[in-house]
Amino acid sequence: MKQDFVQIAELRRTFDVSKPWLNRVLEGGEKQFLKAVDGVSFSVPRGKTFALVGESGSGKSTVARMVVGLLRPTGGAVEIDGVKLGPQARGGAVKALRRRMQMVFQDPYASLNPRWRVGRIIAEPIRAFGLATSKREMDMRVDELLALVGLHAADARKFPHEFSGGQRQRVAIARALASKPELIVCDEPTSALDVSVQAQILNLMRDLQEQFGLTYLIISHNLAVVRHMADQTGVMYLGRLVEIGEGRDMFRNPRHPYTRMLLQAVPDIAAIGATRTAVQGEIPNPITPPPGCTFHPRCPLANDRCRREAPAMRAGVACHAVEEGRGEAA
Amino acid sequence: MTDIPTNEPVLSVRDLHVDFSTRRGALKAIDGISFDIAPGEVLGVVGESGAGKSVTGSAVVGLIEPPGHISGGEIRLAGRRIDNLGAEEMRRVRGKEIGMIFQDPLTSLNPLYRIGDQLTETIRTHLPLSARAARARAIDLLADVGIPAPEQRIDSYPHEFSGGMRQRVVIALALAAEPKLVVADEPTTALDVSVQAQIIALIKKLCAERGTAVMLVTHDMGVIAETADQVAVMYAGRIVEKGPVADIIGRPMHPYARGLMSAIPSLVSDADRLVQIPGSMPRLASLPDGCAFHPRCDRCFDICTTLRPEPEPRGARRVACHLYTHEEMAS
Numbered sequence: 167m168k169q170d171f172v173q174i175a176e177l178r179r180t181f182d183v184s185k186p187w188l189n190r191v192l193e194g195g196e197k198q199f200l201k202a203v204d205g206v207s208f209s210v211p212r213g214k215t216f217a218l219v220g221e222s223g224s225g226k227s228t229v230a231r232m233v234v235g236l237l238r239p240t241g242g243a244v245e246i247d248g249v250k251l252g253p254q255a256r257g258g259a260v261k262a263l264r265r266r267m268q269m270v271f272q273d274p275y276a277s278l279n280p281r282w283r284v285g286r287i288i289a290e291p292i293r294a295f296g297l298a299t300s301k302r303e304m305d306m307r308v309d310e311l312l313a314l315v316g317l318h319a320a321d322a323r324k325f326p327h328e329f330s331g332g333q334r335q336r337v338a339i340a341r342a343l344a345s346k347p348e349l350i351v352c353d354e355p356t357s358a359l360d361v362s363v364q365a366q367i368l369n370l371m372r373d374l375q376e377q378f379g380l381t382y383l384i385i386s387h388n389l390a391v392v393r394h395m396a397d398q399t400g401v402m403y404l405g406r407l408v409e410i411g412e413g414r415d416m417f418r419n420p421r422h423p424y425t426r427m428l429l430q431a432v433p434d435i436a437a438i439g440a441t442r443t444a445v446q447g448e449i450p451n452p453i454t455p456p457p458g459c460t461f462h463p464r465c466p467l468a469n470d471r472c473r474r475e476a477p478a479m480r481a482g483v484a485c486h487a488v489e490e491g492r493g494e495a496a
Numbered sequence: 497m498t499d500i501p502t503n504e505p506v507l508s509v510r511d512l513h514v515d516f517s518t519r520r521g522a523l524k525a526i527d528g529i530s531f532d533i534a535p536g537e538v539l540g541v542v543g544e545s546g547a548g549k550s551v552t553g554s555a556v557v558g559l560i561e562p563p564g565h566i567s568g569g570e571i572r573l574a575g576r577r578i579d580n581l582g583a584e585e586m587r588r589v590r591g592k593e594i595g596m597i598f599q600d601p602l603t604s605l606n607p608l609y610r611i612g613d614q615l616t617e618t619i620r621t622h623l624p625l626s627a628r629a630a631r632a633r634a635i636d637l638l639a640d641v642g643i644p645a646p647e648q649r650i651d652s653y654p655h656e657f658s659g660g661m662r663q664r665v666v667i668a669l670a671l672a673a674e675p676k677l678v679v680a681d682e683p684t685t686a687l688d689v690s691v692q693a694q695i696i697a698l699i700k701k702l703c704a705e706r707g708t709a710v711m712l713v714t715h716d717m718g719v720i721a722e723t724a725d726q727v728a729v730m731y732a733g734r735i736v737e738k739g740p741v742a743d744i745i746g747r748p749m750h751p752y753a754r755g756l757m758s759a760i761p762s763l764v765s766d767a768d769r770l771v772q773i774p775g776s777m778p779r780l781a782s783l784p785d786g787c788a789f790h791p792r793c794d795r796c797f798d799i800c801t802t803l804r805p806e807p808e809p810r811g812a813r814r815v816a817c818h819l820y821t822h823e824e825m826a827s
Contacts, residue, residue, distance in 0.1 A: 221688035330776045331545075360544035360715065360777070365759035365770035372769070387689065394761040394770065417763060431693040433718030434763050435745050448658050448691055 170209035171247055171381050172216075172233070172349060178241035179203040179228050183453060200453050202228040204405035205242070207479070210398070212348070215375070215382040217392040219428075220402035223449055226385045229402075230353050233383060234269045235260075246349065265295045268342035272354035274334030278326040284337050285322030288312070291345040311340040315370060332363035339370065343378075351383045356391060368395060389432050393417045401425045404452055404460040410482045421483045423465045459486065467492055505532035506574055506676050506709035507556065513568035514548075514555050516780075523780040525551045525564060527733040530807075533677065533726075538703065538710040540724030540741065542717060542756075546777045547730040553681045553713045555579070557594055558586040574676055592622040595670030595708075597699070599682040601662035604669070605654040611638075611665050612650035615672060622673035637668040641698060660691035664698065671702060678703060681713045696723050717760055721745050729753045732778060732788035739813020749815045751793045787818065795819055 184190065184197040203225040210216040218226040231237040233244055235251055244251040246267065249259045268291070271277040278287055288308050291297075298304035309319040315336040326334055335355065342350050355371070356364040368391065374380060386392050392399055399416055401409045401424065409422040420426045447464040450456055459477050462468040467487035477484045486492075514526035526548050533539045541549045554560045556571055558578065571579040578589055590596070598604045606614060615634035619625060625633065631650070638646035641664040654662055663683065670678055680699060684692040700723050703710050712723060720727055721741060728738040729750065737750040748754045758771035775792045778784055784791050790800040799818050807814040808821060 221690060332776055361717070362544060362756060362759045362773040363776055365761075365772040366774075368761070369769055369772055388761075389689070390761040390763050393763060414766070428690060429763065431690045432763060433692065433696065433716065433722050435717045435721045435757065435760055448660050449688070 169248065171212035172210040172383065173245040174209065174229070174233070174242070175207050175245070176242035177203055177206045177229065177232060177239055177244065179225075179232060179237065180240050198453055201405050201455070202452070203232070203239075206400075206402070206405075206407050207242075208398075208400050208407065208410060210381055210383060212381055213375070213379045214397040215384060215395055217384040217386060217396035217399045218402055219386055219389055219392050219399060221387060221428075221449055223404070223452055224402040225405040226387075226402050227353055230269070230351050230383065230385045234267055234351050235264070236269075265291075265297075265345045266347050267349040267351065268345060268347040270335070270338050270342050270350060270352045270355050273358050274331055274338050275326075275358070277338055278334060278341075280326055282325075283322065284312075284324055284326065284329075287326070287337060288322070288341050288344055291341060295345050297345060307344070311343055314343065314374070315340045316366075330363075331359050332366055335359060335363075335367050336370070339367075339374070343374065346378075347380070349381045349383065351385070353385045354387070355384065357386070357388065364391070371395070389417070389428065390434070401428070404449065404455055406460065406476075406484065407479060408461065408484050410479070421488050422485050423467050423487065424461050427464070459484075504575055506535050506537075507531075507533040507711065508572040508575075509552075509556070509569070510572075511569035512552070512555060512566065512571065512579075514551050514560060514564055515567040517563045517565070520781065522567070524783070525733055525780060526555065528569070529728075529730075529733075529735045530569075531728055531735065531738060533709040533711060535676070535709055536704060536707045537726060538700065538712055538724045540720035540727045541711060541713045541730060542715065542720055542727060543730035544715060544756075544777055546732075546780070548733040549713045549715075549730050550681055552730070553679050553711060556677075556711065557590055557596055557679050559590075588622075591618060591675075592673045593675050593677065595673070595675040595678040597663075597666055597670050597678065597680040597683045599685050601659065601666045601686070602654065604666050605662060607654050610651050610653055611657075615650070615665075615669060618669055618672045634668075634672075637672060638665070640671075640702065641665070641668045642694075643668075659687055660694060663687060663691075663695050667695075667698060667702070671706070671708070674706065675708060677709045677711065679711045679713070682715070683712070684719055685714070685716065692719070699723070717745065717757065729756065732783060733780070734788065734816065735807060735814075736789065736817070737813060737815045738807070739811075743811075743813055749810060749813070749820065750789075750817045751795050751819070752789045755792075787816075 179202050181200045181202055183200045185195060206229055218229060220226045232239045246263055249263050251260055285308050288311055289304050292304055292307055298307055308322055312319055312321055317336055356367050384395055393414060397413055399411050400407045403424050409425045420429050456463050458474045459472045462472040472486050477486045480489060510530050511528050512526055513528055515522040516525055541552060543549045555566055566579050570577055573593055612634055616630040619630040619633055635646045635650055638650060643649050643664055684695050687695060696719055714720060724741045727741050727744040728735045731752050737744060737753045745757060748757050755773040759773060761770060773792055778788060786801045786803055787805050790796045805816045805818045807816040810820060
């Protein structure tokens with residue numbers, strides 16, 4: 167079997183959220199750890215889009231940061247095109263991989279240097295990876311990138327503040343494309359944008375994917391955006407993947423009770439004056455997650471086993487109720 | 497919809513103008529908008545950033561930050577004019593007659609006071625109650641907004657609540673003095689989706705029970721679809737279309753409203769590409785002549801570039817677009 171382009175296996179990350187040492191000595195209390203990501207595995211074939219959805223605190227952004235190497239995993243491995251990036255990964259192969267993956271961040275106001283002209287911002291990856299031999303070649307490449315994302319060559323001389331939010335996100339995408347990457351990780355790429363502009367950016371991302379065969383990992387809390395973009399979707403809850411589904415299937419037939427709940431909760435324009443069962447409860451404190459399946463306090467199908475034992479991912483869903491066939495009836 | 501013609505509207509805004517004075521002249525943030533909200537009715541105000549929807553909300557509660565100011569028109573609350581009240585008088589109207597819910601519940605609550613103290617303070621400022629009665633009322637309010645064990649939680653500080661619970665406390669505060677109108681500015685934007693639905697349902701239920709009118713300002717069309725009775729779509733400081741929610745969302749008429757509705761990725765549609773509106777909202781300093789939307793409009797014709805369309809009634813709604821007046825003239 168051919169290996170997928172991105173392979174994530176049992177990825178873990180814990181954060182030390184203990185009080186300072188002196189407070190622990192004086193006031194007592196143990197060291198405390200937050201399991202932000204707790205054993206996440208998935209893979210993305212080349213040229214496809216994988217999306218991670220979840221509410222705040224579910225660990226989806228932490229996964230994204232580990233994939234591009236902005237955070238070191240506590241355990242598990244990220245493997246991209248056969249090269250392992252793990253807790254021990256170092257050396258030339260990893261360095262060579264850096265060029266082949268890029269990231270687009272949520273806030274285009276914060277992710278562009280306000281003191282640099284747009285041309286310099288976009289040229290930075292070209293310079294950093296030594297992808298151009300002359301100044302002329304670099305300028306040509308910048309013009310080409312600006313045209314790709316629907317901006318003018320003359321825009322290279324402007325500063326980020328002269329652009330609107332959507333145009334800035336285009337600049338961020340142009341910068342991400344500058345090093346000719348194969349994988350682009352997008353963390354909430356359109357959350358800071360207005361809907362009419364969001365549509366422009368999502369369409370642009372699709373066009374670029376077709377043109378360059380890009381692989382996308384998209385992180386979003388917006389289920390409609392994910393449904394529109396993704397070939398495969400993973401739903402995260404409290405640091406774990408609870409369901410992985412193909413394309414729009416998962417949105418048509420959600421299996422995990424949490425996925426179902428999320429899909430029911432989203433206000434949709436197709437649901438004028440809808441009345442529905444409101445979702446129960448909120449995400450628990452991740453420092454002291456509930457035992458067993460972390461979703462059990464909010465789950466309508468929970469039983470004793472769910473309270474004791476954490477479910478494993480089987481056939482795309484991690485749920486005792488689905489496994490035992492209790493889920494389908496509801 | 498509670499549309500009783502004899503009923504006087506709770507809120508009536510007529511030809512409201514809000515200007516921001518700058519060194520280069522006045523920027524028209526709100527350029528002549530009019531709308532009414534009937535008792536128990538929810539008016540959704542939608543638009544993209546810079547459309548003027550939040551400024552409209554601030555104008556109604558008298559909280560426009562300088563250099564912004566109301567430069568024309570009038571705002572009436574239950575028949576009484578409130579846009580020309582002094583600061584002290586307006587302060588009494590706010591809280592008593594108009595409740596407010598803002599986007600970020602953490603900034604609307606004082607982190608140094610227990611939520612019970614904040615609730616009883618608001619209640620006693622506006623209602624003649626003893627400390628004990630005010631506390632009992634505060635506990636009732638917390639129970640109404642769905643906070644479990646309100647007798648204990650009343651003595652907690654805001655940081656001890658989660659985001660959704662905090663927004664519930666803010667709703668309790670907004671309703672504390674039984675206001676006639678609640679202005680909610682992006683009340684669910686800072687919350688997670690699973691909690692959003694709870695908060696929307698809560699606002700809707702409480703206001704329906706009390707007959708409170710609601711002005712709901714949001715950019716989230718899904719929230720509007722589920723909550724509002726009437727919708728006003730704003731663009732560059734003007735209302736371009738206003739009418740019953742099913743009409744506006746199901747069959748929008750103004751080209752901007754149409755573009756907006758089809759630009760939203762849906763959980764049910766199977767379109768591969770989203771409809772996109774080219775360009776972005778113009779800056780207030782350089783508004784185009786004629787219809788402010790014409791440079792982005794795919795149905796634009798001669799007259800749109802020179803003459804600004806005024807809202808004209810079209811059935812149950814009002815639309816500000818030459819497309820429809822033009823059609824009439826042609827036929």
